[in-house]
Amino acid sequence: xxxxxxxxxxxxxxxxxxxxxxxxxxxxxxxxxxxxxxxxxxxxxxxxxxxxxxxxxxxxxxxxxxxxxxxxxxxxxxxxxxxxxxxxxxxxxxxxxxxxxxxxxxxxxxxxxxxxxxxxxxxxxxxxxxxxxxxxxxxxxxxxxxxxxxxxxxxxxxxxxxxxxxxxxxxxxxxxxxxxxxxxxxxxxxxxxxxxxxxxxxxxxxxxxxxxxxxxxxxxxxxxxxxxxxxxxxxxxxxxxxxxxxxxxxxxxxxxxxxxxxxxxxxxxxxxxxxxxxxxxxxxxxxxxxxxxxxxxxxxxxxxxxxxxxxxxxxxxxxxxxxxxxxxxxxxxxxxxxxxxxxxxxxxxxxxxxxxxxxxxxxxxxxxxxxxxxxxxxxxxxxxxxxxxxxxxxxxxxxxxxxxxxxxxxxxxxxxxxxxxxxxxxxxxxxxxxxxxxxxxxxxxxxxxxxxxxxxxxxxxxxxxxxxxxxxxxxxxxxxxxxx
Numbered sequence: 001x002x003x004x005x006x007x008x009x010x011x012x013x014x015x016x017x018x019x020x021x022x023x024x025x026x027x028x029x030x031x032x033x034x035x036x037x038x039x040x041x042x043x044x045x046x047x048x049x050x051x052x053x054x055x056x057x058x059x060x061x062x063x064x065x066x067x068x069x070x071x072x073x074x075x076x077x078x079x080x081x082x083x084x085x086x087x088x089x090x091x092x093x094x095x096x097x098x099x100x101x102x103x104x105x106x107x108x109x110x111x112x113x114x115x116x117x118x119x120x121x122x123x124x125x126x127x128x129x130x131x132x133x134x135x136x137x138x139x140x141x142x143x144x145x146x147x148x149x150x151x152x153x154x155x156x157x158x159x160x161x162x163x164x165x166x167x168x169x170x171x172x173x174x175x176x177x178x179x180x181x182x183x184x185x186x187x188x189x190x191x192x193x194x195x196x197x198x199x200x201x202x203x204x205x206x207x208x209x210x211x212x213x214x215x216x217x218x219x220x221x222x223x224x225x226x227x228x229x230x231x232x233x234x235x236x237x238x239x240x241x242x243x244x245x246x247x248x249x250x251x252x253x254x255x256x257x258x259x260x261x262x263x264x265x266x267x268x269x270x271x272x273x274x275x276x277x278x279x280x281x282x283x284x285x286x287x288x289x290x291x292x293x294x295x296x297x298x299x300x301x302x303x304x305x306x307x308x309x310x311x312x313x314x315x316x317x318x319x320x321x322x323x324x325x326x327x328x329x330x331x332x333x334x335x336x337x338x339x340x341x342x343x344x345x346x347x348x349x350x351x352x353x354x355x356x357x358x359x360x361x362x363x364x365x366x367x368x369x370x371x372x373x374x375x376x377x378x379x380x381x382x383x384x385x386x387x388x389x390x391x392x393x394x395x396x397x398x399x400x401x402x403x404x405x406x407x408x409x410x411x412x413x414x415x416x417x418x419x420x421x422x423x424x425x426x427x428x429x430x431x432x433x434x435x436x437x438x439x440x441x442x443x444x445x446x447x448x449x450x451x452x453x454x455x456x457x458x459x460x461x462x463x464x465x466x467x468x469x470x471x472x473x474x475x476x477x478x479x480x481x482x483x484x
Contacts, residue, residue, distance in 0.1 A: 303437030
């Protein structure tokens, strides 16, 4: 037997072994669609497929991070006050209490009352509002964003942090390592933070030579700001120019449209607790002193709020479970805004079932996409949704509708950083805010009316005229989206 024959024989044995092991390992504790996608990848390209699976096939964080998450959940529960302020001056929806309990069991966050919130839909106006809050800080500022970049649009935001430090205010900053590093001027941003005297850390850093390693595409996608434990901001917007300073975006004239909410009241302590959790994960420093009680407010039109953190550090997919519960409980109207709408089967069933139950369902997406693979995967769901009776509104170019929120009937809403896609459900650390309050929902309805006025409704007849090549590309992208 010559050397070539031996090499071929070994390759065949290894190939066979990879396929057998894949059948035993891949489907375990994994969604059927995801497991099937991985098995197809490994069976068609066994060596490369097996390598990819070893690299990104598991969505769990390192054990040390999971242990920290479990440790701090108890702290979050103890540090979040305001449960006694939840108002029941008019009847709750009959199903709401069970959803509150679900969120409490999954994420350790209670529903708290006596809060106020305002919506910020203007990109530059939102940055200005956050900058003003930092300018008025007296004790500390906590900044946590998926992308934080020093550029012409964010100059005032960075200067406000520097001025706060000069006044003796402690400023802490968290930014996602890989995603911020991909932005133009990353090193300049870090230098600017250091020069300003800010205490900054990278979230989920990939620095193997420093012993910092996890699945590379597990990212911290949260966007939040807390000032003195009194004022909080959260939503979909990153701290960067709305073109993201990318040549392709600038050439196409793309502009991001986001939505943030400004919060006051006991819920800000819950938002701060999430920052403290992430700061502890990256630094081993537990900032228990930065949780302070908020005195009675008794403000008119106060709303009840519940923070729902999610991500691979939790046992369950907290945001997915919350979304499913609300989709199934909706009685009259569901209006969903998601820039990257790539749902799993459970979300699709919940949405189409809602229509069958007589619920009016609308979905707002962008007319154009900034990420080709996700954009085409999203399009693959349009026909099924349209045939089911869902109304799809496409926000007109050159804007990328990046806001992430949905309303349920007239009293409950969710806003945050989470898309309705499998990445946000399984791989990203996200933060969602569930709100019970007719005034807040009414404000969101006005935002939705503005979307509708600047969108065009996609019809089934129009969609069925799509060329075959587009359909093939959409379906291929849909298959790849299941590999996680």
